[in-house]
Amino acid sequence: xxxxxxxxxxxxxxxxxxxxxxxxxxxxxxxxPMLQEGRQPPQEIVDAMNRQYQLDSPVTFFGxxxxxxxxxxxxxxxxxxxxxxxxxxxNPDWTVNEIIGAGFPISATIGLGAIAIALxxxxxxxxxxxxxxxxxxxxxxxxxxxxxxxxxxxVTGSFxxxxxxxxxxxxxxxxxxxxxxxxxxxxTLSLPFAAYIARLLRFGLVEQMTTxxxxxxxxxxxxRRQAAWRHALKNAFLPVLSFLGPATAVAMxxxxxxxxxxxxxxxxxxxxxxxxxxxxxxxMGVVLVYAVLLIVLNxxxxxxxxxxxxxxxxxxxxxx
Amino acid sequence: xxxxxxxxxxxxTIVLARALLTFxxxxxxxxxxxASSDVFTLxxxxxxxxxxxxxxxxxxxxxxxxxxxxxLPTPAVATSWETSPDAKTWTFHLRPDARWTNGDPVTxxxxxxxxxxxxxxxxxxxxxxxxxxxxxxxxFFAWRTNALAQYAAGKNHDAESAKMLWESxxxxxxxxxxxxxxxxxxxxVELQSPVPYWxxxxxxQTLAPINQASLDRFTKIDPISGFLKSDPGWTKPxxxxxxxxMKLVDWKYKRSMRLEPNELYIGxxxxxxxxxxxxxxxxxxxxxxxxxxxxxxxxSDLTAEFRADLAESSRKWLDRHREEYDLxxxxxxxxxxxxxxxxxxxxxMGERRDVHVLSAFGTDFWSxxxxxxxxxxxxxxFANARVRxxxxxxxxxxxxxxxxxxxxxxVATTIVPRGSIDGYVSPTGLPFDVSRAREEMASAGxxxxxxxxxxxxxxxxxxxxxxxxxxxxxxxxxxxxIALAAMWRDALGVQCELRGKDGKFAKExxxxxxxxxxxxxxxxxxxxxxxxxxxxKTGNGNNDRAFSNARFDALLEQAAAELDAGKRMxxxxxxxxxxVEEELPMLPLCQYVTLYMYDPAKMRGISRSPRLDQRLxxxxxxxxxxxxxxx
Numbered sequence: 001x002x003x004x005x006x007x008x009x010x011x012x013x014x015x016x017x018x019x020x021x022x023x024x025x026x027x028x029x030x031x032x033p034m035l036q037e038g039r040q041p042p043q044e045i046v047d048a049m050n051r052q053y054q055l056d057s058p059v060t061f062f063g064x065x066x067x068x069x070x071x072x073x074x075x076x077x078x079x080x081x082x083x084x085x086x087x088x089x090x091n092p093d094w095t096v097n098e099i100i101g102a103g104f105p106i107s108a109t110i111g112l113g114a115i116a117i118a119l120x121x122x123x124x125x126x127x128x129x130x131x132x133x134x135x136x137x138x139x140x141x142x143x144x145x146x147x148x149x150x151x152x153x154x155v156t157g158s159f160x161x162x163x164x165x166x167x168x169x170x171x172x173x174x175x176x177x178x179x180x181x182x183x184x185x186x187x188t189l190s191l192p193f194a195a196y197i198a199r200l201l202r203f204g205l206v207e208q209m210t211t212x213x214x215x216x217x218x219x220x221x222x223x224r225r226q227a228a229w230r231h232a233l234k235n236a237f238l239p240v241l242s243f244l245g246p247a248t249a250v251a252m253x254x255x256x257x258x259x260x261x262x263x264x265x266x267x268x269x270x271x272x273x274x275x276x277x278x279x280x281x282x283x284m285g286v287v288l289v290y291a292v293l294l295i296v297l298n299x300x301x302x303x304x305x306x307x308x309x310x311x312x313x314x315x316x317x318x319x320x
Numbered sequence: 321x322x323x324x325x326x327x328x329x330x331x332x333t334i335v336l337a338r339a340l341l342t343f344x345x346x347x348x349x350x351x352x353x354x355a356s357s358d359v360f361t362l363x364x365x366x367x368x369x370x371x372x373x374x375x376x377x378x379x380x381x382x383x384x385x386x387x388x389x390x391x392l393p394t395p396a397v398a399t400s401w402e403t404s405p406d407a408k409t410w411t412f413h414l415r416p417d418a419r420w421t422n423g424d425p426v427t428x429x430x431x432x433x434x435x436x437x438x439x440x441x442x443x444x445x446x447x448x449x450x451x452x453x454x455x456x457x458x459x460f461f462a463w464r465t466n467a468l469a470q471y472a473a474g475k476n477h478d479a480e481s482a483k484m485l486w487e488s489x490x491x492x493x494x495x496x497x498x499x500x501x502x503x504x505x506x507x508x509v510e511l512q513s514p515v516p517y518w519x520x521x522x523x524x525q526t527l528a529p530i531n532q533a534s535l536d537r538f539t540k541i542d543p544i545s546g547f548l549k550s551d552p553g554w555t556k557p558x559x560x561x562x563x564x565x566m567k568l569v570d571w572k573y574k575r576s577m578r579l580e581p582n583e584l585y586i587g588x589x590x591x592x593x594x595x596x597x598x599x600x601x602x603x604x605x606x607x608x609x610x611x612x613x614x615x616x617x618x619x620s621d622l623t624a625e626f627r628a629d630l631a632e633s634s635r636k637w638l639d640r641h642r643e644e645y646d647l648x649x650x651x652x653x654x655x656x657x658x659x660x661x662x663x664x665x666x667x668x669m670g671e672r673r674d675v676h677v678l679s680a681f682g683t684d685f686w687s688x689x690x691x692x693x694x695x696x697x698x699x700x701x702f703a704n705a706r707v708r709x710x711x712x713x714x715x716x717x718x719x720x721x722x723x724x725x726x727x728x729x730x731v732a733t734t735i736v737p738r739g740s741i742d743g744y745v746s747p748t749g750l751p752f753d754v755s756r757a758r759e760e761m762a763s764a765g766x767x768x769x770x771x772x773x774x775x776x777x778x779x780x781x782x783x784x785x786x787x788x789x790x791x792x793x794x795x796x797x798x799x800x801x802i803a804l805a806a807m808w809r810d811a812l813g814v815q816c817e818l819r820g821k822d823g824k825f826a827k828e829x830x831x832x833x834x835x836x837x838x839x840x841x842x843x844x845x846x847x848x849x850x851x852x853x854x855x856x857k858t859g860n861g862n863n864d865r866a867f868s869n870a871r872f873d874a875l876l877e878q879a880a881a882e883l884d885a886g887k888r889m890x891x892x893x894x895x896x897x898x899x900v901e902e903e904l905p906m907l908p909l910c911q912y913v914t915l916y917m918y919d920p921a922k923m924r925g926i927s928r929s930p931r932l933d934q935r936l937x938x939x940x941x942x943x944x945x946x947x948x949x950x951x
Contacts (some may be wrong), residue, residue, distance in 0.1 A: 030825060030828055031824050031825055031827075031828050032828075034444070041444060041445070041446045041448075041861065042448070042861050044441055044461070044462075044465045045441055045444050045445070045446075048441040048442065048444060048465065048547070049444045051468075051472065051545055051547075052442070052444070052545060052547050052549065087552055088552075091360070091361075091552075091573075092360070092361045092363060092366055092552060093360075093361045093362060093363065093552050093555045093556075094552055095552055098552075098573065099573055102572060102573040102574075102575065103574075106575075158605075161606075161609055162609070165609065165613055166609050166612055166613055169613055169614075172613065173606065173609045173613045174355075174601050174606050174607070174609070174610040174616070175575070175576065175599055175601075175610075175615065176576075177576070260602070260603055260606075261603065261606065262606070263599075263602070263603060263606045263607075263610070265573065265574040265575035269574070270573075270574065273358075276822060277824065278824070
């Protein structure tokens with residue numbers, strides 16, 4: 001318990017560093033978020049906008065931002081609400097809170113779905129290969145896994161669209177609204193994860209099968225399959241589990257490529273649009289969400305680790 | 321093993337719960353769905369993007385609207401108007417039965433409030449200058465800008481002093497600006513000088529009225545800056561109060577937007593559509609796939625790389641039935657009716673009928689940097705008009721449109737699209753003439769003195785490598801840039817270097833003058849040559865070239881003061897002649913086209929007027945049977 005609390009107490013400090021670094025990087029991007037392509041507003045208007053959004057001074061901007069986001073500004077009575085990530089600079093009709101609120105559930109749905117699919121496919125493929133190392137089944141799944149890791153999502157995504165949406169018309173193209181819209185993006189996003197899981201599990205199993213306690217189990221009369229199922233799988237899954245933490249965070253915060261190919265309005269797409277448009281507040285807001293998610297998920301994985309493997313002692317690991 | 325199963329179950333539950341929360345199956349699919357670029361804002365005073373204006377046109381009715389066939393201004397909220405004998409004072413009579421979606425009557429005050437908002441620098445409207453013809457409007461804009469600057473520099477930044485500043489602003493507006501409301505249904509506008517295209521401006525969407533009470537709930541005065549700030553919340557469904565034929569029922573960020581008929585609407589633009597959904601798709605290929613699979617009925621800007629091939633297959637089909645098509649048009653059918661009645665295209669022969677190439681009210685051009693020095697301090701060879709003329713003369717525009725863009729756009733020698741404005745006679749412009757181009761180069765001192773194929777000046781220095789700036793993201797622009805570089809190298813003996821940049825960063829370079837030649841282009845906002853010619857005015861905010869010519873500026877001023885419409889057009893024509901035959905701050909290439917993708921046998925209501933002012937309220941589905949009656 002102490003370990004968890006310690007980690008959570010570190011969270012604000014880590015977040016502050018992340019936000020400060022992000023801010024200095026975004027501020028250095030050339031260009032002014034208030035300017036756009038096409039028609040140019042008069043210079044007076046550009047100046048007025050800069051002052052209105054405090055773009056004339058990085059210090060005022062960052063100070064105001066921290067006060068607003070942490071809720072200090074709310075306590076002091078400067079802002080109307082706490083935890084306000086501010087207005088989006090490139091979307092005059094939307095606040096950053098609204099944009100993240102709209103994009104994150106979509107990316108999270110696709111991400112979690114992709115991880116679930118990846119776990120199913122990856123586990124099956126890993127088991128098939130790991131139980132019969134050197135067989136043609138093993139070689140086949142390893143080859144497919146290699147392809148899954150190497151082929152970029154925009155290729156698999158476009159391929160799936162052309163095949164299942166344009167040719168056979170099983171799934172709709174573009175947009176969001178029904179579970180059918182979610183399936184192809186989930187599948188596309190899941191493939192590299194599935195391939196990775198399959199490889200981790202396969203090598204984990206092969207290694208576990210040669211350990212002493214497995215040999216003992218076999219000697220006691222368990223069949224190869226029984227031994228693998230009861231004793232090896234649990235340990236072979238450890239590397240998969242530590243991979244799952246960051247992988248879930250990555251998948252949930254949205255893959256820009258998958259969201260672009262399927263025209264899904266998720267957080268990944270909004271984030272890239274924000275960087276290209278130098279939408280400072282939106283970039284910082286998304287990074288903040290990403291950081292929180294990554295830290296929390298890593299913590300969850302560490303806790304799960306201790307649960308699976310009693311040899312890991314969190315209390316001591318934390319006090320190191 | 322239990323924990324693995326448990327983990328799966330947890331994930332499955334979360335996914336399912338999330339899915340149920342984010343999916344919204346309650347609504348029926350819309351009658352018409354169309355693919356559009358992302359909507360930027362629904363605030364009528366702040367918008368300037370075409371896709372925003374298109375939605376606004378169905379949400380807000382202005383004083384006038386554009387006729388879908390002719391593009392001329394017709395009554396909307398104003399039923400009639402008169403002008404004073406000196407053509408400076410306009411009196412608009414508003415329809416007494418016009419209503420906002422909350423039931424409030426639409427009054428002249430709503431227009432006055434909206435226009436004041438458009439003129440406030442606080443609003444940061446791209447189009448505040450559209451109101452500058454009104455007496456006192458530019459002065460008020462400057463006054464408020466100055467007052468805000470003084471407030472920021474001053475000592476008192478409390479709520480009380482901010483409120484006082486706002487009250488004095490309201491008083492200044494009343495006193496300075498020539499917009500009066502004698503009664504709720506009469507609006508009187510006094511112009512500084514006669515503006516022949518004033519009615520056309522009154523049909524422009526940024527001049528749409530605003531329901532002040534609904535906006536006030538989201539507006540506050542910022543005590544630190546003195547600015548009037550609006551909360552983004554006011555344009556959301558259920559909150560946004562509009563007066564147009566459609567109303568906003570749903571808007572999800574970069575996901576979907578839905579419009580349905582406004583049952584309180586009384587006015588000339590009665591909606592035909594039952595429901596319209598805007599599907600934002602940024603990826604051009606995804607848009608085409610979405611159309612092909614029936615997810616959208618209309619692609620409002622087809623930019624896929626293979627669009628020239630798509631257009632070709634439609635042309636092929638139409639050519640095969642040209643005779644029958646012409647007969648139907650002569651018999652009075654609309655283009656869509658005639659297309660829908662022709663025999664269906666044969667996909668096996670690579671034919672289609674759903675790609676439409678429409679000319680737009682815009683000109684594709686490249687800009688010459690006219691500053692005497694480049695941004696790196698070196699002398700700029702393009703400061704010399706002879707060099708600019710030489711580069712313009714050396715471009716084979718027909719080859720560009722037939723074999724580079726392959727869309728057969730109409731070649732342009734002028735900035736104002738030829739024949740687009742009644743009563744305006746376009747100048748001739750420069751032809752494609754390589755030998756004349758070489759003469760111009762030679763007369764500017766650039767001759768190939770060493771025989772290496774590169775021109776040098778009298779001091780023997782070669783022509784500096786031409787820095788060509790273009791915006792990445794559109795293959796058409798890049799292809800044109802490559803072709804231009806080759807034409808200039810072959811005809812003039814100069815080396816060019818392409819420099820592609822993302823639109824936003826390219827804009828920065830343009831503002832700082834960090835280029836020699838850059839990709840440009842402009843769409844007209846109202847039916848008058850000045851909507852294009854103002855680009856070349858000294859100090860204009862969109863004059864990326866920093867072109868400055870006293871004679872040109874004087875001609876524009878002379879035209880602004882001219883009361884006789886015919887004489888005014890002659891002066892403007894002379895001004896444009898100066899631009900496109902002598903000074904060449906920009907090199908016009910061709911008239912812009914917009915490609916639409918829709919099947920005329922399934923959907924109707926698209927306007928083909930060159931302004932392409934589409935009204936979503938007019939879109940509707942047609943039955944395929946009834947759409948193709950036997951001839």
